[in-house]
Amino acid sequence: MEEKLLLDFAMGVxxxxxxxxxxxxxxxxxxxxxxxxxxxxxxxxTFVTPTGIFAGITGPLSGSVxxxxxxxxxTINLEKVAAANELSRKFVSGKISVREAFDELEVISNLKExxxxxxxxxxxxxxxxxxxxxxxTINDALLSAIAGAALGxxxxxxxxxxxxxxxxxLIASIVVTAAILVFQYRGIADNYEIMIMxxxxxxxxxxxxxxxxxxxxxxxxxxxxTMMIDAVLTAVFVAxxxxxxxxxxxxxxxxxxx
Amino acid sequence: MIYPYIAQFFLAAAAAAGFAVIxxxxxxxxxxxxxCGGVAWVVYSFVYVSTINxxxxxFFGAVTAAVLSRFFSYRHMAPSTLFLIPGIVPLVPxxxxxxxxxxxxxxxxxxxxxxxxxAIKFAGVIAVAIVLVFSLPYSVFExxxxxxxxx
Numbered sequence: 001m002e003e004k005l006l007l008d009f010a011m012g013v014x015x016x017x018x019x020x021x022x023x024x025x026x027x028x029x030x031x032x033x034x035x036x037x038x039x040x041x042x043x044x045x046t047f048v049t050p051t052g053i054f055a056g057i058t059g060p061l062s063g064s065v066x067x068x069x070x071x072x073x074x075t076i077n078l079e080k081v082a083a084a085n086e087l088s089r090k091f092v093s094g095k096i097s098v099r100e101a102f103d104e105l106e107v108i109s110n111l112k113e114x115x116x117x118x119x120x121x122x123x124x125x126x127x128x129x130x131x132x133x134x135x136x137t138i139n140d141a142l143l144s145a146i147a148g149a150a151l152g153x154x155x156x157x158x159x160x161x162x163x164x165x166x167x168x169x170l171i172a173s174i175v176v177t178a179a180i181l182v183f184q185y186r187g188i189a190d191n192y193e194i195m196i197m198x199x200x201x202x203x204x205x206x207x208x209x210x211x212x213x214x215x216x217x218x219x220x221x222x223x224x225x226t227m228m229i230d231a232v233l234t235a236v237f238v239a240x241x242x243x244x245x246x247x248x249x250x251x252x253x254x255x256x257x258x
Numbered sequence: 259m260i261y262p263y264i265a266q267f268f269l270a271a272a273a274a275a276g277f278a279v280i281x282x283x284x285x286x287x288x289x290x291x292x293x294c295g296g297v298a299w300v301v302y303s304f305v306y307v308s309t310i311n312x313x314x315x316x317f318f319g320a321v322t323a324a325v326l327s328r329f330f331s332y333r334h335m336a337p338s339t340l341f342l343i344p345g346i347v348p349l350v351p352x353x354x355x356x357x358x359x360x361x362x363x364x365x366x367x368x369x370x371x372x373x374x375x376x377a378i379k380f381a382g383v384i385a386v387a388i389v390l391v392f393s394l395p396y397s398v399f400e401x402x403x404x405x406x407x408x409x
Contacts, residue, residue, distance in 0.1 A: 021281070026337065077282040078343070082336050089335075114279055122276035129273035133299070134353060135260050193360075197353035201273070202280065204355070206347030211339070213385035217392055231381065239359040246363055 131198030173241030271296030294345030
């Protein structure tokens with residue numbers, strides 16, 4: 001019984017970590033360490049891909065047990081990853097029992113995200129700062145901030161829809177480019193190109209590149225390759241959104257060169 | 259880069275902290291992610307301006323972010339991802355994505371190819387820098403660790 005409970009706990013920790021954007025290697029490592037904390041050797045094996053977890057043990061009481069968990073819908077919430085990491089460390093060092101660990105797992109999975117307004121402010125901040133970093137003027141930065149606010153609102157609306165991540169990127173980049181082209185049409189933008197470059201920065205696939213590189217480093221070529229494909233696809237969809245908005249603007253303006 | 263380095267640092271740090279919030283980093287660690295991003299951008303900017311080689315700039319910027327994130331990971335006993343992702347994101351070539359798209363729209367094959375290959379080079383250099391730093395043993399980053407007294 002104890003063994004199955006341990007496996008359930010390891011699966012729960014792995015699920016939270018993988019769902020919220022941990023690297024494959026970290027998930028495998030954490031689960032294996034939890035399973036090895038038993039009094040005798042359970043011969044744990046874990047295999048994690050970005051879309052699923054497989055874990056098996058062979059114990060004297062339970063015999064051979066394998067569990068499979070399909071992971072759907074990844075979001076990025078690094079606070080939960082850090083908390084799950086901390087919990088596994090506490091558990092392995094023997095500070096808490098399995099029962100208490102399950103309770104804490106429940107607490108972690110219900111951790112609150114940042115408020116909508118905080119998220120909105122960070123979208124505004126990112127768009128504004130990158131416009132300045134790409135040598136934009138103060139005027140452009142303030143207009144980009146408005147476009148960033150539109151982007152933040154679009155992202156929070158899109159998150160409620162059951163669409164794939166790429167469609168989110170596509171629609172969000174259309175929204176942000178359209179907002180900037182409105183400023184261009186009104187004639188208040190100094191350099192709309194810098195503004196577009198700065199304002200699409202919140203959408204770039206930085207997370208996928210970072211974790212993909214780490215996965216490949218640790219030899220998880222399935223996860224690493226998947227992450228790199230994710231990065232390329234996100235970049236293509238963001239660029240496509242910009243292209244759709246720019247082409248539409250050109251057509252409405254009667255083919256006038258931008 | 260028309261703004262002084264100190265201004266660039268604060269701008270990049272604010273943007274990186276924004277990314278840390280979007281990715282839901284723990285509240286007490288958002289500023290560390292911002293610090294990583296700010297320093298990485300300043301290193302990128304400085305190396306780029308002084309060597310006129312943007313790839314070298316990205317490489318050293320990404321190495322800086324990775325080293326800092328591993329050090330913070332040791333110091334604060336937290337996954338390095340919390341600091342690495344906000345630190346790396348300012349270096350990701352969003353502007354080149356736009357320039358590639360512009361080349362496509364203008365059916366300018368030459369520009370499209372040049373900008374797309376630049377973007378791929380940037381991403382590749384970032385990946386190489388991360389792999390390089392994360393293949394070092396963990397003990398390298400245990401700076402300031404209390405040594406055990408000899409018996």
